[in-house]
Amino acid sequence: MTRFTRRGMFRATVAGAALTVLSTGWAAAQQSGGTLDVGLTYEIDTMNVYSTGYLGDAQATIVEGLLAPDKDANYVPVLATEVPTLDNGGIELSEDGETMTITYHLREGVTWHDGEPFTSADVAFTWEAVKDPAFIAESKSGTETIDSIETPDDHTVIVHYNTVAPDFASTLFTFGVMPKHVLEGVDLNTAEYNELPIGTGPFMATEFERGQYVVAERNPDYWRTAEDGTQLPYLDRIVFHIVPDSNTVMTQLRSGELDLVVKTPYNQAAQIEAMDGLELVVGPLLSWQHLDFNFRNAMLDDLAVRQAVAHAIDREVLIRAQGGFPEAIKSIVVPVFSMYDDTTPELAYDVDMANQLLDEAGYEMGDDGIRTKDGERMSFEFVVTAGNADDENIQQILMAQLKEIGIELVPDNRAGVAYREARYSGDYDMIYGRWITSADPVYSVFYGTGGANNGQDYSDPALDEVLATLESSLDPEIRQEASSTMQHMIAEDLPSIPLTTNVALITKTTALKNFVPNPTNMTNFVNTADWYLEE
């Protein structure tokens, strides 16, 4: 018991410390120099931010976009001079209110790593290149809503949209801008750029050894300086080591071979408090963990069953199995968002209620402890990511909890691509996983009829209308109301049971300062220019 309390306190202190550093600006003197060794638990397939299946950590130190989300998930300007809004005239609605035009003013004096100037032509080129059907991108979102781009001068970009896209900042130009002078006429699927991209960021890609590491060296001509006039970035070098085995990662942290790991498995985090020179930073994430039903299964199409499942789950146990770090949630909108509606109804843990619901709906308890209806057993194929210890633990707890109400879950776990494929194509009865979103998430891809990530085959025309309103309006009040309606509708019809938040557990050396966890899918590495190592 003492263990938990101690960790709880520890967590609070670290989080508090991180926030203090931020709010007071740079209190201590910063030191330039040093190499930061970062451990990545996944394989980097390509360094091109548009082709990678992982939202690039290493890439974010090298390639910049026009905007980026900050620690509170608000967009701040990077290569643009300000975030376009209706108020500052950056966003203009057409007279019929059906389309919009966005104007970006670009920062002057920015150069690519090869010395060429960064201009509006690069921005326009990025859109054309990503949109090109021949280019096999992991994400093309944001390209299809743009009709055309004008570049009246080197530092102005006017983007004409064919619709109103409130989420414009969350994709295309935020992911990164590509250099036209390097990539024009080059096949992006095989370009050398995918190995060593040329960007405008604080670090330059100098070495990429597949399966081993990526070296990002300090960009001496980076456009930013600190408040005291020091040329940024402080660090000389960031090395991203690829260490896919989570045990090895922990071993290397302990032996001092790694300084920073942004994705510590929940079940390993408990060990970090015992290590000298290391600390655990708990950062919020725009991400939640949930249990989804497949509506192709007739039993799961029955609302009573879904409600019973929801009542049978004790989230407190799930949280404890994950080191006590995540929090229980009841809405698919994570509480850190302003759109979160606290009045969303909650189906509390209540096994009796769950049993009663199933009894009333005609599911009779069989001799083997599993219920049946019309001769069919309540047995479901349950998919989680194979090899992910956290998820497999949650799976086993859910299996135990649902067994209490006479539902059998049969594990059918898949790894990597196979998991994603099962998830998108609906090859499961129930699936557990997490979504991580941008600062302005589009929920229709998950719950809209035919949504790209809707493998559940869930369809509710009424919800589709609400989602359409939410995703096509720029009026904060209308959006808030639509979001509330959406949260209530989903909590009532339960296509998905939101279980817990997903937090970022970052392990870092205590010497690393100015590290700020970033809650969005844009990674913690968007502000590496400010990081420094204390002797």
Place this chain on the structure above:
Amino acid sequence: MVDLTTETLETPPQQSRRPLRQMATRFARHRLALMGLVVLTLMTLIVIVGPWLSPYAYDQQDFALIGMPGAPSAAHWLGTDELGRDAMTRLIYGGRVSLGVGLLGAVISTLVGTLIGSLAGFYRGVWDMLLMRFTDVMLSIPTLPLVLLLSTLFRPSPVLLVVIVGGLIWMGTARLVRSQFLALREREYVEAARALGAGGPRLIVRHILPNALGPITVAATLAVGSSIMLESALSFLGFGILPPVPTWGNILNSASGWLAIAPWLAIPPGLCIFFTVLAVNFVGEGLRDAMEPRG
């Protein structure tokens, strides 16, 4: 009514009662082999009886203990895992699965190997050529990667997993059986049986095979070790039998994450695999020595 002549004839030259007793004596003198046999017998007894004696079920979670491995105590002799399950119960039940996979895998590999080897060795010619080329092909494909590939492509159930494991380690047995058959089929008693009109299958099953049983037994014993190892490696890499069903490999897989703070979870399954395979190898060696005395 069995033909008396055949009865006499099929009494194999090496299997009269005396050599059998001699073999038993030689095996018993092999101290390590005897120890191995004792260890295996004990293990088998424990994994068969153990789960009934344990007050816990292998997937029974103590919700109050979830979150951290628990240290060994009077209630939980080997501690609890991070899901509040009794590690001892899981280890024993995991042994049931691991030993089961090992035994069945060995049975399958021995059956397949014996079938292919005897057909090739008995019929020779085209059959021999085709079957042995196929054996060569299977021998040339690296086993562990092939098992991994098959198990990721087909996501096998435990039963299919056993088939895959057994289906990939039969080649040694096949070669061995074939060479035995090539030698035995020329023996006089086989010739005599053939002259008396015994057909192919009868010759194979009743006359030649009993005489090749010795080496086959040795190979089968060693195959138990190979399949236990293969299954553990597969489960350790996360491609084997899915939790919550425990096997020594997947217990080790999840315990390895807690190695630094709860070594009592990771050490026992590793030791179990080690001692079981060691015992199997000792028994195999003892059998080999007993059947082919050297020097």
Place this chain on the structure above:
Amino acid sequence: MSFSFLIRRILGAIPLLFGISLVLFTIIHLAPGGPLDVYADNPSVSPEALEQIREAFGLDRPVPVQYVLWLRSMLVGDWGLSIRTGRPVLDEILTRLGPTMQLGGISMLLSFLVAVPLGIISAARRGSRTDSTVTLAAFAGISLPVFWSALLLQLVFSVWLGWLPSAGMKSIGDGSVSDRLLHLILPVTVLSLATIASWSRYIRSGMVDVLSQDYIRTAYAKGRREGSVILRHALRNAMIPAVTVIAIDFVTIISGAVITETVFAWPGIGRLFVESMNGRDYPMLMGLMMMGSVGVVAANIIADIVYATLDPRIRHG
């Protein structure tokens, strides 16, 4: 050993390789879903793009045609493009082959250097306490699960003692020989344990057989010293049965690297294999399996050659 023996041996391997390719091709195509499944989860790949890829990979043709096409391109060294990285399969494999060969080669060498003396001592002192100890240790080595010993060694030498790096091939910015050697110690030890154990057994039994031969007794009778008898007369013949095992084990070491490389974050083909499995990178998996099988076949040929060289009694027309 003659040149024509070599040629015949190599020609004899061709039907074997043909069979291997057929088996591998069948397995991959029997698997549920096809090679393009990997794109199924990617909403941004349009149906047109998918069609383009299908044509580019020849997946719209009948299966036998696909096999012939695949075989033809395999033969000319065009092993296709990795689905995961878009780079040529052969390039990717060759990049990763180096570290694996390094690890495997050093483990082989170490195993050889340790196993031969162990086997000889064990055989020469048959029945002695040394012999039983070596025998026992050898059995232990064979029965030790690699993944477990790897974990324990990491725990002891990197975590508790802090003497050795736990993983990786070298420290960044430090490519020095000593740094690389330090990184090699743990994985090489783990890989060598089992081979040392099994080879010392083979060499022991070869030696025991040879030592009971008449010519050795004659040598002893002539008053030769034991060391000289063993090294001059016995070793060469005792090595013969071990040769095949050693050659084949090189490939076993490399396929066993799937585990070792994962635990020690070694950037070789074992890791590439596991990554490709998670990414369902069929062209890459095919390439790797094919490469491994060619390795086995080649090892067998080499074993035959060494065998023939060592054993003067074997003369191949």
